[in-house]
Amino acid sequence: MPERATAPASTAATSALAAARLAAAMRDATDTRDLRFGPGAVSQTGAMFAGLFPGRAAVVVADEHTWAVAGAAVTAALTGAGVEVLAPVLLAGRPVVHADYDTVTTLRVALEPLDAVAVAVGSGTLNDVTKRASAELDRPYACVGTAASMDGYTAFGSAITKDAFKQTLAGPAPRGVLADLTVMAGAPARMSAYGYGDLIEKIPAGADWILADELGIEPIDEDVWMLVQGPLREALAPAARIRAGDEAALTGLVEGLLMSGLAMQVHKSSRPASGAGHHFSHLWEMEGLGADDDPPLSHGFKVGLGAVSIAALYERVLEEDLTTLDVDECVARWPSREAMAERVRADFAEPLLTPALAAVLRKYVTAAELRARLTRLRDRWPVIVERCRAQLLPAADLARLLDEVGAVSHPAQIGLSPHAFRATYRRAQMIRDRYTVLDLLTETGRLGPVVDRLFEPDGHWGRDRTTTGE
Ligand SMILES: [Zn+2]
Incomplete structure (x- = not known):
């Protein structure tokens, strides 16, 4: 799949186009009501939250690493929009938070007494455990993605290890999803490679669906098919530039991942x-x-x-x-x-x-x-x-x-x-x-x-x- 010969569009233009396509894709989504995407989008967390959950307090869920990356920016955006922000729930994650049911339980117990809507700040695991803990409390939640590492931001269900094996536990997709390309471009390159691996499978998966x-x-x-397959090849083409953290190249990857989650939703x-x-x-x-x-x-x-x-x-x-x-x-x-x-x-x-x-x-x-x-x-x-x-x-x-x-x-x-x-x-x-x-x-x-x-x-x-x- 050769890269297109034309010069890549600017990140802003590319991401505006992607945001427009995502907005169109949101029409039929049942859980996610607001999706914001682009460089510096984290500053819109407050506007998104206030629109979705008027009058509610927010509690950020993060680990030490994702808190360091985006905790302050998310908190500032929330506070700036007049949202009451409780002390964050920081999951101990050395070296990483595990996507297991013990973590879900720990988080649920921490969230239960709080009269607040959780805002997961992180990638796969943080989103998965917050999704499940919120579902068990029958509460909505929002998510700020910090890496282009998987297609689960906009998807229902959480991949959690329970009873000794990994399974998909039910839980609605986040009410609001925010993907900041600048934050994602700053994540370790291997995390974009995770998302890329998740996305490239949509090619043979399409053949399976054809069968x-x-x-x-x-x-x-056909409509759902196009959400995933429409932007797919273009998103996969600039593999080397994605590895290099090029924001414009990353735009396609992130759009592809968000679109895939929406398609499942x-x-x-x-x-x-x-x-x-x-x-x-x-x-x-x-x-x-x-x-x-x-x-x-x-x-x-x-x-x-x-x-x-x-x-x-x-x-x-x-x-x-x-x-x-x-x-x-x-x-x-x-x-x-x-x-x-x-x-x-x-x-x-x-x-x-x-x-x-x-x-x-x-x-x-x-x-x-x-x-x-x-x-x-x-x-x-x-x-x-x-x-x-x-x-x-x-x-x-x-x-x-x-x-x-x-x-x-x-x-x-x-x-x-x-x-x-x-x-x-x-x-x-x-x-x-x-x-x-x-x-x-x-x-x-x-x-x-x-x-x-x-x-x-x-x-x-x-x-x-x-x-x-x-
Ligand atoms: Zn996957």
């Missing part, structure tokens, strides 16, 4: 912004991969690698000629419910076994349903190939962009053994009921052979010996 659309499983909503599902590449990340998250690293292995790094993994898989899948698919044979080999459950038991132990079994059984189709689905797949295959090819980028290009932005493109970078990485292609299919290319391959009995080809000498992972050892 589900063509097979009559989950129709595409409007669609009331993460389908528009999450496909099989996110399944990879979720599995690794549930297993605690890199959770004890300092800093902990980010969502975006795992998702970016998941995106490369799935893009590589698609390249092989789209080479197949499924117009001659033997539907009778696929149906004859389709496991019973019990046999399918056995497969899950062979691949998982508790605490992951129970949710994996539930996901696989929720999406289990009967032989008759499978026959209808595969007949449609066979008939629609030429159109599916054409639509998916138009959507996707080569895995090698995704890997190069991730390298340029300083994210992760190879399993060896995150300490995954070749064996565990290869098994992810099989196991990731079992942890979510969302239909993706992994289900297409499972249902046609092709998952194992197609994955094997990726690890052959001419396959995406086989070209590199560090991934082929068993």
